[in-house]
Amino acid sequence: MDLVIGIGKVLWTLFQVIVLFNILIVVHELGHYWAAKWRGLKVEKFQIWFGKPIWKKKIKDVQWGLGWIPMGGFVALPQMAPMEMLEGKNDEEDSLPPITPKDKIIVAFAGPLFSFGLAFVFALLVWGFGKPVREQLQSTVVGSVVPGMPAELAGVLPGDQILKIDGIKVQNFAGMVDSVLERIIYSEGEEIVLLIKRQGINEPLEIRCGFNREERPAHERQDFRRIGVAPISEAIVDIIISNSPAEKAGLKRGDKILQANGQTLFGREMLSFMIQKMGDDIKPIELLILRGEEKIKVLIVPEVPIQPEENPAMLGLQWQLPPMTIESPGPNPFTQIWNGATAIFRTLSALMPWNDADVSVSQMSSAVGIGKYYYETLSDPVYGWRFAFVLSVLINVNLGMLNLLPLPVLDGGHIVMALYEWIFKSPLNIKLIEMLQFGCALLLISFMVYVTWFDVRDLSSESENPKPIVFSP
Template sequence: MEGILTVLKTIGFILVVIFSFNVIIFVHELGHFLAARWRGLEVERFQIWFGKPIWKKTINGVQYGLGSVPAGGFVALPQMAPMEAIEGDNESRKEPLPPITPLDKIIVAFAGPLFSFLLALAAAVVVWQIGKPKELIETQTVGYVVPGMPAAAAGVQLGDEILAVNGEPVFGFAGSLESIQEQIIFSKGDSIDLLVKRPGAGELTLTTNFHIDEATNFTKRDGVRQVGIAPMGEVIVGLVTPGGPADVGGFQTGDRILSLNGRTVWSVSHFISLIQEEPDAALAAEVMRGDEKLSLKTMAIVPNNGFSVVPGAEPKPMIGMSFQAPASATQLVHPGPWEQVATSGKMMAVTIEALTSPKSSIGPQHLSGPVGIGKVMYRILHTDYPLSLTMHFWVLFNVNLAIFNLLPFPVLDGGHITMAVMEAIRKKPLNTRVLEFVQSGFVALLLTMFVYVTMKDTFTSFGGEAPKRDQSAPQAPTWDQQKLDSLLNGE
């Protein structure tokens, strides 16, 4: 019964994702449709998704349909520009339609992005009212330096406060375009300058290289720039495995770990690295339990049943506990509607700049299509705040959709506007055969990009999906209890 409910829940989530995606496309195309009606244009079809219709119905001379290629949608307006390459030809039309003015074309083309923007603004109002989880990690202090990574080679140390990246002041560690992580990802050039403030040493400029996880094959994405640092953060005990080293040592859920063997603990990653440095040895931990400071003893032992946190990886020493996020991580914030829209627009501008810069490591492979977007929305539905995060995603997606469609490329709304402006300047329509050739070429380019991005979306767990555990592998760690007892007793 539980398995059936899980399947039904998954199907329900997928249907919600499809519905959400179609609402976004429908609103955009509705803008074109209503503007075309207002300006008196001939409307042949109103279709969500491209390709041959799998469902269609004609009402008042307009064919409404659902296409077979799950991407985008269109309103067939033969008076705008030759679009047969993507919308198909209408063989039933017997006589040519009267031309329309360039102003009509501009209004109808602009209406789609306008409606996307209005939908983004409406979603932003919802987020403003109900709030969303705080994304910004406010600390700028380094809480872990990965051994062997560029930051370690450059001399970055625990406790360093990063003030600027490549001369640009940063605010927070991650979660905004001005944060340390995003500034590194979108950095340009062969090196990255970090301005740090080090206790006892003042301000220092450290120049580091960067690392990119390369794809294992052409179907997957390369990673983004990273230098190997993590933010400082509280280490709060989550679940404690019964009978494990942490349980035997007296750790409880909610304990805040301050130090280990006299060394300050800067973050969860730092704590894990410390316990793995000294396997099978007694470890003295100082923790805060409420307002009381306690001294506890534990040790890290390799599970005797081959359990590994990362499926397929070599088992490592562990103490049998998970960690919980600090209360600030689930704090709700209420950003204003215009702030949300402006931030989304800035993110789109930064992405376009990175895509077009030869000094950036961001390329077309890092873009997402319908499959990637669907993955993001599916993960959002599994969070504790599905409504607010869905609305927040709508803000970002619709602003990006509006800006993308306003780019001056053929087929896009911006292309129609550009051609209408050229027509107004020339005082006569553009050459139809030339337009057909240009439109067809760009359609082919878009379809190629669609296939390329969809392949990357399909075969890459972009955004950090957890790998599936081998069901034949141990589902929980077990330890040699005799060895554990003897270590704890100091024998």
């Protein structure tokens, strides 16, 4: 029975993902459709997804259909620039009157406009129902520093508060705009300049830090810049593995570890790093634990588990997930739209060849990756739909902005061609348009296949279940 319930939950979540994902496409295409009807254009087809339709039905001279390639959609408008490669051959045999460049611009811009409008609707939902946030990520205080990484080598310590990165004030540890991780990822040059506030020192300290970036083969998703810092996190015990050092030392679920060998734990990872630094010379660790209202000291000796064999010495426990709270009301809708647009603009800027940031196209997501994010958010039984609303704001802003890029197969390309026609009183040569569209369509399809490859690889790697940790009795 439990198996049936589990399968039912998975299918229901997948159904929600498909519905939500297709709402984004339908609303965008409805913008083109209604604008075309308003301006008196001939509408031949309205299709969700590309490729030969697996379902179609003609209603009032418009063929409504569903394609077999689950990416995007289109409204076939014979009076606009021809798009036969993506939309199929135009079945209109009668000659249609030409339309003005103004009408072309209105119809082309309507799709992105509706995407921005849907983003605003989702932003209103976030504002009204609240935004889920992890408390640990709202601070810029460093919880732990990875041994041997650039941050440790430069002198960053747990408990340091990062004020600025490369002269830009950071607001939180992880977020779309002006967060610690975002500024590190989009940093340029060979050094990252951190301005930090350290306990016991009045004046802020400037620390110049290098970065690490793992070199990976071309068929793998490329790595981001990293300096080796993690956010603050409470070390509260959740699960204790049988026969582990934690069990032998008498630790209990709910215990909060405050200190290790007299050092305050700003982040739970500090314990793992402390054991890592011991190497083969394993020594006992004195823990100060808060159990209820009582503070107690416990001596614990890390051990190497017998399974998996490659695992290092550890305590044999799992931590409680960082607490989640609701920011209510959520952020201002206009702020959400602006932050989403800023994040996308910075990503596109970082991809430009003249930019020195180590950002790659392989780090972007396809429909598969977006679907995966939706699935993960909607799988949360408490905050799922709130997370989905937040994600939908970003995706709709993304959809609107990317469609405004001046490529002939996108809405921005139609606007540019219409502006050319308006200024020079003559449209571009049809053969030239077809060549440009073919080249850009090939480029766009190649891009979608390229990023889909990495998303599929991520799915396959995540499906591997790790071996359970076993300690010697």
